[in-house]
Amino acid sequence: MTTTVGLSVLVKDTGESARTLQHWSDLGILKPVTSTHKQGRGYHREFPAAPPWHGERTWALFASHLNRIRIPLGDIKLIIDSLRPFTTDTAALGEPPIGWQKHLQTHSIGQALSGRLVVLLIGIDENKEVRCAEILGAPSAEAIKEVEAVFPKGTISDKEDFTIIKDIDASIPWEFIGEFASNYMLNLEKVFAPLTGAQS
Structure with a gap:
């Protein structure tokens, strides 16, 4: 089990x-291991990467996707800093009593790292407060495709139709639309594909 990785792994993960x-x-x-950060020439930064959260590999991928949609670096830092406590605090304490598999399911990032399709909506208000909401959750992208095959667009009509999609959660928190000037959506299955092996 690799607990740290060098910069070359992050380069390969993110491009x-x-x-x-x-x-x-x-x-x-990104937060390198303290003893390797800014040590001068000849010293290489190492980054925490222990499973199941994968440390800075997770955040490098997250930052890279936000960077690709031209989010300012200051906002990228705000977003990651708002999400980081959910992963680093628990990883440092060791395996939780409920086990890692159940613990990962308590947060959108963990669900995505477990292979679940998660679409996250991120909003930043004028006071630089970050809010996130999961707007789609499904066991996999294949589950979404199965629903589309059974119910072409606009044909789901009653509660009985929804039994086939019981494992798919979808909602749009309308307060995001009215409250935030900027909203960003990320498909975390694609963001974390280099860590989970998901086809992108």
Whole structure:
């Protein structure tokens, strides 16, 4: 079990340049192991990467996808800082009494790392407060395709039709639309594909 990785693994995961990832480390978006951070020439940064949360590999992938949709670096840091406590605090304490599999299901990031299809809506208000809401959850993308095959667009009509989609949760929190000037949607299954092996 690998507990730390070098910059080259993050480069491979994200497709970002080494210099970009170093810059993100300098800004605090990524958090290298303290003893390897800013040590000068000849020292290479190492990043926490222990399963099941995969440490900074998770956040490098998350930051890379936010960067691709041109979210400012300051906002990327805000978003990741708001989500990071759900993963790092529990990983540092060791395996929870309920076990990792059940514990991962308590948060959208954990669900996605377990292979579940999760679409996350992220909003930042004028006070730089970050709010996230899961707007779609399904066992997999294949489950969504199965529903589309049975019910073409617009044909789900009554409660009985919904029995086939009992494992799929979908909702749009309308307060996001009215309250936030900027909203971003991420398909976490695709974001974390290099960690989970999901086909993207």
